[in-house]
Amino acid sequence: MVAATPEPSAAGRAGSTRAGAGAIVAHGLVKHYGEVRALDGIDLDVPEGTVMALLGPNGAGKTTAVRIFTTLLEPDSGHATVAGLDVVHDADAVRRTIGMSGQNAAVDEYLTGRENLDMIGNLYHLGKAASRARADELLERFDLVDAANRVVKTYSGGMRRRLDLAGSLVANPRVLFLDEPTTGLDPRSRLGMWDVIEELVGGGTTLLLTTQYLEEADRLADAIVVIDHGKVIARGTSDELKSQIGGERLELTVSSASELAATVDILRKVGVGEPTTEEKAHSAGVAVEGGSAVLIEALRQLDAAGVVVQDVGIRRPTLDDVFLALTGHAAEEAGEAAAAKKRGRRGDKGESS
Amino acid sequence: MSVLTQAAADGMVVARRNLIKVKRVPDLLIFTTIQPVMFVLLFAYVFGGAIHPKGVNYREFLMAGIFTQTVAFGSAITAIGLADDLQKGIIDRFRSLPMARSAVLVGRTTSDLVNNLIVMVVMSLCGLLVGWRIHRSVGYALLGYIVIFAFAFAMSWVSATIGLSVSSVEVAQSAGFIWLFPVSFLSNAFVPTSQLTRFLRPIADWNPMSSVVASARELFGNKGTEKLSTAWSMHHPVVTALGWSLLLLLIFIPLSVRKYRAAATR
Numbered sequence: 293m294v295a296a297t298p299e300p301s302a303a304g305r306a307g308s309t310r311a312g313a314g315a316i317v318a319h320g321l322v323k324h325y326g327e328v329r330a331l332d333g334i335d336l337d338v339p340e341g342t343v344m345a346l347l348g349p350n351g352a353g354k355t356t357a358v359r360i361f362t363t364l365l366e367p368d369s370g371h372a373t374v375a376g377l378d379v380v381h382d383a384d385a386v387r388r389t390i391g392m393s394g395q396n397a398a399v400d401e402y403l404t405g406r407e408n409l410d411m412i413g414n415l416y417h418l419g420k421a422a423s424r425a426r427a428d429e430l431l432e433r434f435d436l437v438d439a440a441n442r443v444v445k446t447y448s449g450g451m452r453r454r455l456d457l458a459g460s461l462v463a464n465p466r467v468l469f470l471d472e473p474t475t476g477l478d479p480r481s482r483l484g485m486w487d488v489i490e491e492l493v494g495g496g497t498t499l500l501l502t503t504q505y506l507e508e509a510d511r512l513a514d515a516i517v518v519i520d521h522g523k524v525i526a527r528g529t530s531d532e533l534k535s536q537i538g539g540e541r542l543e544l545t546v547s548s549a550s551e552l553a554a555t556v557d558i559l560r561k562v563g564v565g566e567p568t569t570e571e572k573a574h575s576a577g578v579a580v581e582g583g584s585a586v587l588i589e590a591l592r593q594l595d596a597a598g599v600v601v602q603d604v605g606i607r608r609p610t611l612d613d614v615f616l617a618l619t620g621h622a623a624e625e626a627g628e629a630a631a632a633k634k635r636g637r638r639g640d641k642g643e644s645s
Numbered sequence: 646m647s648v649l650t651q652a653a654a655d656g657m658v659v660a661r662r663n664l665i666k667v668k669r670v671p672d673l674l675i676f677t678t679i680q681p682v683m684f685v686l687l688f689a690y691v692f693g694g695a696i697h698p699k700g701v702n703y704r705e706f707l708m709a710g711i712f713t714q715t716v717a718f719g720s721a722i723t724a725i726g727l728a729d730d731l732q733k734g735i736i737d738r739f740r741s742l743p744m745a746r747s748a749v750l751v752g753r754t755t756s757d758l759v760n761n762l763i764v765m766v767v768m769s770l771c772g773l774l775v776g777w778r779i780h781r782s783v784g785y786a787l788l789g790y791i792v793i794f795a796f797a798f799a800m801s802w803v804s805a806t807i808g809l810s811v812s813s814v815e816v817a818q819s820a821g822f823i824w825l826f827p828v829s830f831l832s833n834a835f836v837p838t839s840q841l842t843r844f845l846r847p848i849a850d851w852n853p854m855s856s857v858v859a860s861a862r863e864l865f866g867n868k869g870t871e872k873l874s875t876a877w878s879m880h881h882p883v884v885t886a887l888g889w890s891l892l893l894l895l896i897f898i899p900l901s902v903r904k905y906r907a908a909a910t911r
Contacts, residue, residue, distance in 0.1 A: 362741045387743040398738035402666040414658045415744045417651075443669065459738065 315340045315467050315498035316361060320370035323356050323522075330356040332522035333370065338500055338515075343493050345513035346502040347615075353522040354502035355395060358471045361500065362392045374467050388416075391465035395472050397456035401445040405436050405455050408444060409462060416463040423462075430458040434488065450481030457488065468492070470501040474508060486511060506615060518618060525618050534609045536617075542590060543577035544604040551599045552576060558597065562590045580606070652745035659739075659752025663726065664759060674760060677722065678767050681715040685768070688835060689775045698837045698870050706869060708768075708777040709789075709861035710834030713854055715768055716761050716797035717825050723757045723801045724808030724821035732814055736908050747902050754801040761797045765790070780866030789864030792886050796857045799893035806897050809904035834858050837870035838879070850876035853889035860886045 316338040323331040331353045338344040346354045359365040361374055363383040372379045375389045399408050406427050413423025431440045434454040444452060453473065460468060473489065474482040489512055493499050503509050509516045510530045518526040518533070526533055542563060546555055552569050555576050559567040563578030563586070570576070580586045587606055594601055609617075667674055688696075688711070693703045730736050730749070739749050779786045804821055811817045831849050832838070838849040849855055859882035862869035871879040878885040 359737075364737055364740050384743055387741060390741070392738070392741040394734045394737050396734045398734035400662060400666075400735060402669045403662060407662075407665065411658060411662055412738075412742065415655060415739070415742045415748075417743075 314338045316344070316372075316374055316500055318357070318361075318370065318372040321357065321360060321367045321372060322369045323353075323360065323365065323367050329522050331360075331367070334519065334522070334524055336500075336517060336524075338498060340498055341496050342514040343499045343501065343512055345509035345516045346500065346519060347504070347506065347509045347516055348502075348519040349504060352519045354519065355471055356522075357519075358392070358394075358469050358500070358502060362390060362469050363387055388463070389466055391460035391463065391468045393456050393460040393468075393470050393473060395475065397449075397452040399444050399452055399455050399459065402443055404441050404443055405431060405447070405451075406440045408455060409458060412459050412462045418463070426462055430461060434458045448481075450477055450484060453477060453481070453485060454488065457485075461492075465497065467498045468500075470499065472502055472504065474503070474505065482508075518615065520619050526614070533614045536614065540580055540583065540606050540608055541577050542580045542587060542604070543575065543607050544590075544594075545573060545575040545602045546594075547574065547600040547602055549574050554597050554599055555594065558590060558593045558599075562586050562593070575603075577607075648745070652747050652751065655744040655748030656751030656755060659749050660755040660759075661752075663753060663756035667756070667760060673722070674763060677719060677760070678764050680718065681711055681764070681768055682771050684714065685711050685771050685775060692835070696836055698840075701837075701868050701870060702776075704776045705778070705867040706862070707835065708772040708775075709858050709865060709867055709869075710832075711772070712765065712768055712793055712861060713796065713857045714829045714834055715764060716793055717800055717829055717854060718822065719761045719764060720757065720797060720800035720804040721818075721821035721825065722760065723753055723804035724811070724817045725814060726753055726757070727805055727808035728811055728814045728817035731809065731908055736905075740905075740908070746906055747898075750802070750805050750898075750901055750905055754798060754805060757801045758794065758798050761794065765793070777867070781864065785864045785866070788883070789861045792857055792860045792864070792883060792890075795887060795890040796853065799890040799897070802894055802897040802901055806901040806904055809901060809908050828852065828854055832858060833869070833871065833879075837873065839870060839873045846874070847876065850874050851878050853886065853893070855879070856882045856885035856889060 314337040316336060318334055318336040321331050321334040322329070334353070334357060336344070336346075336357075346357060348354050356365065360367050360372055361379060363379050363386050366380050374386050377385045377389065379386050400411075403411065409427035409430055410423055413426050414420070416423075418426060428440075431437050434457065436451065436455060436458070439447060439451060444455065447455065457470070457473065460470075470489070474485050477485060486508070489499070489501070493512075501508075501512065513530070515529055516527065516533060517524055526536065528536070542559065544555070546552065549571050552571065552574060556567045556569060559576055559578040563580045565579045567576050567578040583606060587604065591601065591604065685707070688707050689704050693707070696703060698706060727736075727749075730739075736749065745751075779789075807821055808817050811820050831841075831845065832852045832855040833849060834854065838846055838855065841849055856878050859869060859871040859879055861867075862871070863882055871882065874880075
């Protein structure tokens with residue numbers, strides 16, 4: 293699966309595509325569903341062979357963006373290209389280039405795993421023999437050989453997801469879109485899915501995935517774009533995003549709550565700003581500059597003061613902190629609110645394009 | 646491969662997929678057959694005594710009506726099947742593939758036609774049991790069935806448009822059926838249109854369903870009461886029936902394909 297650059301003719305047709313441009317590019321994508329602005333001017337650029345995570349709560353516009361890239365929806369304004377091909381004007385060529393796995397595993401329950409893959413191969417016009425061979429190859433790769441001749445109705449959630457992902461890979465796509473690939477999976481299946489995806493992108497496929505799980509974006513993506521209410525609110529690598537909301541914190545736990553007062557005094561001296569404490573957990577923390585040198589200095593002073601330190605570390609902010617800082621609300625909360633809104637507008641969503 | 650053969654090939658892949666489901670979940674087919682069998686028994690033995698078209702053997706009269714009603718109601722399955730695929734995201738998967746835009750609909754209407762073929766075999770046997778007979782040559786009888794299946798296929802495309810327009814499988818289940826009641830009862834299927842009130846009579850005479858029923862009666866050699874009507878459609882039922890089916894196809898094939906292009910998972 294070697295990543296190839298788009299053919300010049302295709303790139304030429306797409307107009308705005310520059311040489312060396314990304315495998316997935318969007319400029320000012322806007323999409324309305326009735327009153328709701330699902331996408332409010334999104335710009336994206338995913339370089340060939342890299343993984344981008346579109347991170348945001350439910351209803352942020354992630355799925356809408358994927359639906360535009362995969363030719364399922366046309367944007368109200370703005371434009372997008374995949375492998376240099378315009379998603380509106382070259383939709384058929386785009387479909388030959390991409391693989392997509394949607395939010396719910398779109399596999400046929402009454403077909404066997406093999407029949408599902410074989411059908412997709414036929415619809416890609418691979419030819420009978422090649423289609424069957426490809427199905428066998430994918431069943432092997434996704435550890436579904438034993439279940440290959442069972443109807444999908446009998447599959448677990450994780451197996452269905454793997455089969456759905458296998459389905460998106462039937463035609464060896466150069467560009468892959470995965471919409472919330474692990475939503476609804478148990479933790480073990482999620483880890484398995486991550487391994488599969490990592491192996492896949494190791495082969496050079498360009499991947500855009502959406503997720504509500506900060507951890508997932510952190511682990512799988514080269515670059516992260518955070519969206520909320522249809523707008524990009526931050527972008528960068530996971531490390532860049534974390535450093536956007538400030539530096540490191542020194543956090544420690546002492547053996548009893550009575551030692552907290554002395555601890556806070558020392559933290560105030562070594563850190564910047566006011567230390568925070570949690571009485572119940574006997575823990576305290578403070579923002580610091582200088583990393584491990586500060587850590588050593590703090591420990592020296594605490595030792596001198598006779599405080600018993602049980603746990604200590606320099607902690608960098610997590611993506612959860614980033615999300616909270618960027619949106620002013622936690623990811624989960626936002627999800628609930630957006631989900632409620634989504635339910636409210638379901639009625640007028642039917643005829644959306 | 647040309648565009649057309651490609652579309653046909655893709656359609657057959659989808660049709661095969663749908664038929665595998667019929668094979669693996671035969672309940673659906675069984676229940677769609679039970680309903681018309683029930684109608685045959687109810688009309689032949691319960692209402693039949695009360696409905697007395699003059700000079701007509703009611704059970705012979707009834708079967709063409711039941712056949713046509715059966716395929717009309719059978720078309721609702723198209724709406725349910727498509728709404729189900731839409732709800733499960735399978736239409737999204739199909740729409741992201743480089744396959745013909747009409748293939749999912751061609752496949753669905755084709756597999757539903759096969760469904761109807763199976764149901765019609767059962768219904769014909771059921772008719773023979775209650776005393777219905779074909780009195781004309783094999784050629785005419787065959788043409789009779791062709792008129793019925795052309796209508797079935799056309800109705801399937803109407804149903805496809807409904808299935809892609811409603812918001813869920815549950816809605817498809819009632820929206821796909823409900824309009825078929827007036828269509829099938831405001832016709833000559835169960836009572837002669839001459840027994841209807843004056844203002845309903847022209848509606849029933851020109852109902853596409855009536856022309857299919859009248860064609861079947863004529864071609865099977867079952868005595869009907871159509872000739873009592875003054876409407877042109879009742880004197881030229883075969884042309885009228887095939888004309889209606891063609892018109893429905895011309896309207897609903899492009900309409901449903903347009904719906905499909907814009908279909909979104911709900």
